[in-house]
Amino acid sequence: MNEVVYGAVWNDLLGQPEAIAQLEQAVRHRDRGVQHAWLLTGPPGSGRSNLAVAFAAALLCEEQGCGVCKSCRLVMTGAHPDVAVLSTEKVTISIDEVRSMVASSNFGSSMGRYKIMIIEDADRMAERSSNVLLKALEEPPAGTIWLLCAPSEADMLPTIRSRVRKVGLKVPSIEEVARILVERDGVDQKLALQVAAESQSHIGMARRLATSLDARNRRRDTLVSALAIKTVTDAVNTAERWLDIAKKDAEALTAERDDEEKAGLLRSMGIEAGAAIPAGLRTDIRQLEEAQKRRATRSLRDGIDRIMVDLLSLYRDVLSLQLATGSALVNADLRPQLESLAVASSSAQTITKLDAIATARIRVDSNVQALLALEALAVTLRRTGE
Secondary structure, X not given: OOOOOOOHHHOOOOOOHHHHHHHHHHHHOHHHOOOOEEEEEOOOOOOHHHHHHHHHHHHXXXXXXXXXXXXHHHHHOOOOOOEEEEOOOOOOEOHHHHHHHHHHHOOOOOOOOOEEEEEOOHHHEOHHHHHHHHXXXXXXXXXXXXXXXXXXXXXXXXXXXXOOEEEEOOOOOHHHHHXXXXXXXXXXXXXXXXXXXXOOOOHHHHHHHHHOHHXXXXXXXXXXXXXXXXXXXXXXXHHHHHHHHHHHHHHHHHHHHXXXXXXXXXXXXXXXXXXOOOHHHHHHHHHHHHHHHHHHHHHHHHHHHHHHHHHHHHHXXXXXXXXXXXXXXXXXXXXXXXXXXXXHOOHHHHHHHHHHHHHHHHHHHOOOOHHHHHHHHHHHOOOOOO
């Protein structure tokens, strides 16, 4: 059987041959009509948004995704007039943002055969916002295609799920992630494999760990401090430490980007660095700063969740050792400490800790004060009965 050769727009997607095959088939038969709404699901780091952009490029390309024509280059750089992307760094996507997106979808295409609307993190829409989108999906304008990205089908309203074609992505293998780090970023093979495992195949996180010693040290500090909790006082102190780690991680991610954005805005206004800002332009600066504050809030929440994801990997490793599964450890460099905890506790105790981490994630996502949620978690993670 001949191997299927995809267009160049799919090249950056790791370990997703089944998903690509579905979308490539739709592109190949687009003259017969294309489903007007798609839901691309997959865990963080699986490449949902990248897949949506590649699909949009292939649909608009005369060569079905060559990757080099003007249309492909415009889509891949976010500059194509017929591709609108709604992404947010806030906690939720507002109803006004969705209304604006829906209104834009009614104008039709200007350059290609379709008007393509991409919503990243569609699971961040509240029910009211989702209902606004639902109306657009029920009566879509001709030639308009919606691409929704979310972690799972369960994150979307049943009424939306019933109106979309679903494409599921899977987690790329550790070896695939490591390979891309070596080939594209020049990362040492051993380090690439380590961070690919520690990130649990999240490509963006793996790249960050590979290129930032500070990020690797913060992650290790998170896990080592968890293993050292023995008293309630230890738990309270560790929770504060985790929150501080999350803040430093968020600041590291946003500070440089904030400075670049502000400098770029000032340049576009013709204002030199350090010069006084005219009163008439201060509103634009203030709006940028408010948007950056919202992004910082989201980055902090993501950082807290990342800490708990890392803790999940830690206690899954412990459970794996207790059950003698023979599975490769995510945190192999901590094997002596993990083996010590595995011997000193029971699998039932470890499962209780895993449940506590899952509960803490839900609490933080439900706007429970982060420090309180982390303190309750840390108390449950104490080493007892040794």
